[in-house]
Amino acid sequence: MSEQLAVPVALQRGRPLGYWGMLMLIATEAVLFGAIIASYFYIRFRTPHWPPPGVPEPKVLHPLLLTVVLIVSSLPAGIASWAARRQLPGRAAWGLFGTIALAAIYAAGTLVVMVHAWHKVGAQHDAYDSLFFTLQGAHVAHVAAGILINLYLLVKISRGRLTQYRINGIWAMSLYWHFVNVLAVFVLLTTISPSL
Amino acid sequence: MSTAVGREELHRLESIWAEKPGLRTFLTTVDHKKIGTRYLVTSFAFFVAAGLEALSMRTQLAVPDAGAIGPKAYDELFSMHGTTMIFLFVTPMLNGFGNYMVPLQIGARDMAFPRMNALSYWIYLASGIFLYSSFLLGSAPNDGWFNYTPLAEKAFTPGLNIDFYNLGLLFLTVSSTVGATNFLVTIFKLRAPGMSLNRIPLFCWAMAAQSFSLIFALPALSVANIFLELERRFDFHFFDRAHGGDALLWQHLFWIFGHPDVYIIFLPAVGIVSTVVPVFARRSMIAHDWLALATMATAFIGFGVWVHHMFATGLSNVTYAFYSAASMVIVIPSGVQIFGWLATVLKGRPVIRSPFLYILGFIVTFVIGGVTGVMFAAIPFDQQITDSYFVVAHFHYVLFGGAVFPIFAGIHYWFPKITGRMLDERLATWSFWLFFVGFNLTFFPMHILGLLGEPRRVYTYHPGFGWGLWNLLSTIGSFTLAVGILGTVVNVIWSRSSGAAAGDDPWGANTLEWATSSPPPEYNFPSIPVVHSVDPNWDVDDRRDDARRLEHAELTLSGGHETIGTDWLDADIEEIHEGPSESPWPLLLALTLSWFFVAFLAGHWVLAGIGVGLIAVAVGGWHLKEPGE
Amino acid sequence: MIERRRSLVLWFGVGAPPLAWAIQLFAGWMLDEARCGDGGMRWGIDDHLWEGIISGCAIAAAGVGVAAAVSSLLAVRGGGGDARGRAAFLALTSLSAGLVFLFLTILTLVGVLWLEPCSG
Numbered sequence: 023m024s025e026q027l028a029v030p031v032a033l034q035r036g037r038p039l040g041y042w043g044m045l046m047l048i049a050t051e052a053v054l055f056g057a058i059i060a061s062y063f064y065i066r067f068r069t070p071h072w073p074p075p076g077v078p079e080p081k082v083l084h085p086l087l088l089t090v091v092l093i094v095s096s097l098p099a100g101i102a103s104w105a106a107r108r109q110l111p112g113r114a115a116w117g118l119f120g121t122i123a124l125a126a127i128y129a130a131g132t133l134v135v136m137v138h139a140w141h142k143v144g145a146q147h148d149a150y151d152s153l154f155f156t157l158q159g160a161h162v163a164h165v166a167a168g169i170l171i172n173l174y175l176l177v178k179i180s181r182g183r184l185t186q187y188r189i190n191g192i193w194a195m196s197l198y199w200h201f202v203n204v205l206a207v208f209v210l211l212t213t214i215s216p217s218l
Numbered sequence: 219m220s221t222a223v224g225r226e227e228l229h230r231l232e233s234i235w236a237e238k239p240g241l242r243t244f245l246t247t248v249d250h251k252k253i254g255t256r257y258l259v260t261s262f263a264f265f266v267a268a269g270l271e272a273l274s275m276r277t278q279l280a281v282p283d284a285g286a287i288g289p290k291a292y293d294e295l296f297s298m299h300g301t302t303m304i305f306l307f308v309t310p311m312l313n314g315f316g317n318y319m320v321p322l323q324i325g326a327r328d329m330a331f332p333r334m335n336a337l338s339y340w341i342y343l344a345s346g347i348f349l350y351s352s353f354l355l356g357s358a359p360n361d362g363w364f365n366y367t368p369l370a371e372k373a374f375t376p377g378l379n380i381d382f383y384n385l386g387l388l389f390l391t392v393s394s395t396v397g398a399t400n401f402l403v404t405i406f407k408l409r410a411p412g413m414s415l416n417r418i419p420l421f422c423w424a425m426a427a428q429s430f431s432l433i434f435a436l437p438a439l440s441v442a443n444i445f446l447e448l449e450r451r452f453d454f455h456f457f458d459r460a461h462g463g464d465a466l467l468w469q470h471l472f473w474i475f476g477h478p479d480v481y482i483i484f485l486p487a488v489g490i491v492s493t494v495v496p497v498f499a500r501r502s503m504i505a506h507d508w509l510a511l512a513t514m515a516t517a518f519i520g521f522g523v524w525v526h527h528m529f530a531t532g533l534s535n536v537t538y539a540f541y542s543a544a545s546m547v548i549v550i551p552s553g554v555q556i557f558g559w560l561a562t563v564l565k566g567r568p569v570i571r572s573p574f575l576y577i578l579g580f581i582v583t584f585v586i587g588g589v590t591g592v593m594f595a596a597i598p599f600d601q602q603i604t605d606s607y608f609v610v611a612h613f614h615y616v617l618f619g620g621a622v623f624p625i626f627a628g629i630h631y632w633f634p635k636i637t638g639r640m641l642d643e644r645l646a647t648w649s650f651w652l653f654f655v656g657f658n659l660t661f662f663p664m665h666i667l668g669l670l671g672e673p674r675r676v677y678t679y680h681p682g683f684g685w686g687l688w689n690l691l692s693t694i695g696s697f698t699l700a701v702g703i704l705g706t707v708v709n710v711i712w713s714r715s716s717g718a719a720a721g722d723d724p725w726g727a728n729t730l731e732w733a734t735s736s737p738p739p740e741y742n743f744p745s746i747p748v749v750h751s752v753d754p755n756w757d758v759d760d761r762r763d764d765a766r767r768l769e770h771a772e773l774t775l776s777g778g779h780e781t782i783g784t785d786w787l788d789a790d791i792e793e794i795h796e797g798p799s800e801s802p803w804p805l806l807l808a809l810t811l812s813w814f815f816v817a818f819l820a821g822h823w824v825l826a827g828i829g830v831g832l833i834a835v836a837v838g839g840w841h842l843k844e845p846g847e
Numbered sequence: 848m849i850e851r852r853r854s855l856v857l858w859f860g861v862g863a864p865p866l867a868w869a870i871q872l873f874a875g876w877m878l879d880e881a882r883c884g885d886g887g888m889r890w891g892i893d894d895h896l897w898e899g900i901i902s903g904c905a906i907a908a909a910g911v912g913v914a915a916a917v918s919s920l921l922a923v924r925g926g927g928g929d930a931r932g933r934a935a936f937l938a939l940t941s942l943s944a945g946l947v948f949l950f951l952t953i954l955t956l957v958g959v960l961w962l963e964p965c966s967g
Contacts, residue, residue: 036783036792039330039403046399046433054437057474061441061456061467063877067884069462145454149462152454156445174838187844416936511940515947518865522872534883534965536894539958540872547951788933 038186044194048201051164055205058160059212062153072216074148079217081135088131089210092165093203095124103196111184114192118176121199122169128206129165132158154213161209164202171195224769228744230776235327235740237800246800248332249740250317253339255636257314260343261307267350268302269703271295273696276660280693282681292677293360294353294379300363301383304479305390306346308621312486313338313397315628316425318636320401322731322738323419325410325747325754327781330403333801333840334396340808341393348815349386352379359383362675364476365446367457367468372450381450381819384443389815391436391443398432401425406786410730411773412749413789416507419729419752423510424489427517431478431485434521439475442468451821466531473524481520483617485513487624488555491577494631495559497727498574499566502753505558512551512558519548529597530604538597545595552588556581571725572646576627579654583619587612590665605675608668614661626653626706633710634724638736639717641709649705656702659695663688728753733761746773746782749789778845796845807836857919857934861941863912864948871905871952875959883965894964902956909949916942 066072073079102117136158145155175191237243237252247253275295278287287295317335321328329335352358357378361370370380405426409418418426446468448454455461457468496503503509525533525541559581568574590612594600603609633641667688672679679685723732732755734743745767751757767773775782779797784790814829875898881887882894919938929935 036407036785039407039783039795042403042407043331043334043399046402047395050395050433050437053434054441057438057441057471060877061445061471064467064470064880065456065462065464067877067881067887068464069884069886072886074462145448146452147455147461149455149458149464152445152448152456152463156448156454170834174841185844187841191841412931414931414933416932507936507940508943510936511944515865515944518869519951522869525876534879535962536898536959536964537876537879537883539962540876540955543951543954543958544868544872547947547954550947788931 038190038193040190040194041197044197048197052201052205055157055160055208058153058157059208062157062212065149065153066215069150073150077143077148077150080139080154080214082214082217084131084135085210085214088128088135089206091124091131092128092206095121095128096200096203098124099196099199103193106179106184106189106192109184111179114184115176115179118172118179118192122172122176125165125169125172125199129162129169132162132165136162157209158213161202161205164205168195168198168202171198221769223771224744227768227771227774227776231741231744231774232739234776234778237740243800245805246336246802248328248336248798248800248804250321250329250332250335251636251738253335254314254316254318256339257310257317257342260339260346261311261314264302264306264346265311268299268307269700271299271302273700275299276693276696278677279679279689281690282679282683282686284678287677289677290360293675294358296675297359297362297365297383298349298353301349301359303617304363304483305387306342306349308483308487308617308625309394309479310342311625312428312483312490312621315490315625315632316401316421316428316486319632319731320404320422320425321408322734322742323422323729324405324408324413325730325743325749325782326404326408327742327746327775328779328797329400330408330795331400332797333804334400336801336804337807338393338397338400340805341396341811342390344808344812345386345389345393345815348389348812348819349382352382352386357382359386364472365468366472367446367465370446370468371457373458378819381447384447384450385815385819388440388443388447389811391440392811394432395436398429398436401429402433405429407783408781408795409784409789410747410749410754411782411784411789411791413754413784415787416510417749417752417754417789418510420492420503420506420509420513421486421489421729423513424485424487424492427485427513428482431482431517431520435475435478435482437475438471442471442475445471466528466533469528469531470524473527474521477524477527478517478520480617481517484620485517487621489513490624490628490631491559491580492555493729494573494577494627495562496566496753497631497725498569498571498577499563500569500726501562501566502728502756503558504561504565505554506752508554509558512554515551516548516555519544519551523548526595526600529600542595542597546592549588549592556585571630572641572643572650573627573631573725575647575650576623576630579650579657580619580623580627583615583623583657587615587617587619591616603668605673606668607664607672607674610674611661611664611668614664618657618661626650629706629710631725632731633713634720635731635736635738637714637717638720639713639715640720640724641713641717645705645709649702649709651702652698652705653702656695656697656699660692660699661695663692663695667692723755728756730754733764744768744774746775748773798845801840803836803840807833807840810836853919853922856915856922857937857941860912860914860916860919860945861937863915864909864941864945864952867905867908867912868948868952868955871901871955875901875955879959879964895960898959898964899956902952902959905952906949906956909945909952913942913945913949916945 098117098120102114102121105113105117136155143151145152172195175188175195179188237247237249274287278284278292355378359382360379361375365380365383368374405422445456449456455463457463457465492503492509522544523541525537526545529538630641630646667685670684672685720736722735730747733747745764747754747764748760750760754760775794779799780794781797782791783793783795785792810829810832813832814826817825817829878892878897879894881890882892916938920942923929923935923938
């Protein structure tokens, strides 16, 4: 056999396994949100008045602005990943910090919107409200989880070296952020659809 | 002839990969072979539990107005029987074989994520215990394994039964998702050099198809469970008409998962069939490429047929058209597989041993089940026999035939590899015939009962319907089946210690797990095999080259817990992957998840909140120690 | 680069027919739900027209996918440097699968055009 089978010691041609694992997680979470959004429209198609009588139409401006803030956070997330892979810990840390800050603004603002909406009409009122709060809540929960993980990564690289393991982690998390941000567009379009 | 270099490499590999026996290793192992064995043993225990539930039901139904079991208990029995068989037996059992054999068949040293592998087992065990603890509280799930609303809503089933169902399944889903991710990354990134896409063993294709299906199907079930639990606990509305919801939403969400689930079960099982057939036909699988395609095509089309479980719910005919068309066309890839197996057997020189007996049994029973399945695709017929025993007969023929027979084939085929010993052929043959006759005697009469109008899920029936004789025959069959299964259990237990020695390759098989010892060493292969065909273990020259490479310390990867990473299409070498050794975090994370689910079930929101915090801590702890530290 | 183009054609042949069918199914079903549900009835959706359009697009996409698979198969048979037989495997299997999915999209079209919407 004339194949080249020697494995050079520092060979790293492929993407890390965690990258592929993260893609699988993204795929399954995408379907999760797809199912919630499909349920929203399924119920909508069967309901003559949407929102139901007594429920105000959803706000558009605040959620739209907040979503823009979140989408912008893909930029620092991408920078963090790019910098980490080029062994630039300082820039990577700032990228992580920027992502966390913007995402935190989004999360806090969205929670405020949700609390206001809850006080007007709670989730227990009608399927419309239950679907709204479940969809929005699920998305905010994903943002919150991302913030926590990014904080953990930030602490790790601030206190220590930029190891391959941490680089892989930052890379995988940047994928997660891009996913959560794209998802935010779909969540937004769905939740404000009655006002469109 | 071994060289000093070779012996040195072996010694190094042994010391790197050894796991000291004892409690600590038991709780912290990440070895795919140990984890696979645990899946096999645990899932078989659930099989026995669900079997006992079935025997109780059959006893009750043996004669009209039996009075042995009341309706409430009967509801719990059929619900738990179905839930256990589907969620806690078949899929985990097949995953057990997958866990043990996939890394070996692709020439790898472990799964891509060994700690996640351990985690998926511990979560599976915890969720099974969680579900079964419902019996202790007298609140086992009791609305059937598909748990339709509105019956499953709080107004109609106020007890904890359905909360056990929702939370138990959500819990288990974490395990299945983690496992599916692991299999996919393993199969696509860790294959032996030269094992291009067209040389992947059919069992691995099946596990890949199953894993893709799990990734895309499980979320629908999770959303259904989450919606229902939010309704029951916090008075949300999704399924109740009075507040704008729709009961059919549950059915859609459930079956969007539920139909792919039958392929999640079926595909790995027929992966076992595709593994065993060439070995006992003594020839390469005819149309290997087509069978790989059929596996993936079945999984894909399987996502577009779910409404055929709802043909009696009054939806629009145009909607039905989509799913009726797909339900008919999905027969095509299954047909391709059957013809592939038959052609291989007919053009080979079959050797009849116990694994092959179960394959033959599978073909007969699965074809019968498949025939009745196509009948259901015709909506007028479906609407006549919906919810009758005809349905029960059909799905037991396809599930038992299509999954349990192959599982038993797998047990008989792979027992020598896992234990290093052979099962007793005579006992195995007797057990098989009792199993086969018992199965058909149990379930064939159910076709007739269905056509005679007996509904499913009824705890008793009155005399005068003409159902008594068929029910009695069915019950006799079920006890016969149980004796056949018992025979296999006895065989396994006895042969573990007293069976004949198996050697590396007692069957003369074609896949790589037989290229190493029985049982395999901790590191699976001394040097990573290099593959040039679809039947690598029949390529004698290649396997000699593997041994030669060991003697030159080539591809031995003895620098740590290493395995080779290759490109997903052509399996060219890309890099060396370093994996973890024993770790306590999988068990700890599983325990924190258990805390959360138990607290939620009990309605202790503060404790549940603390549980979320503990989960975060466990995830953090998992990533604290990095490879190389 | 020819190799990249060949690769794109190959993967189009693998992915287009199944995706065409999947989108036909999901979009077609959601359209029917909208047309027949209480919420969507007032929107005046012409079921047959839109179902026809969706199915037509699906059949076209599946057809192009099959053509791509044929093209890939011819390229491989013409000696395309496929040492391990992997490209031949993909080309042949995608052609077979493509034909099945094409058939499925046509069968579905027959169903959705023949039957009356919203009756069940």
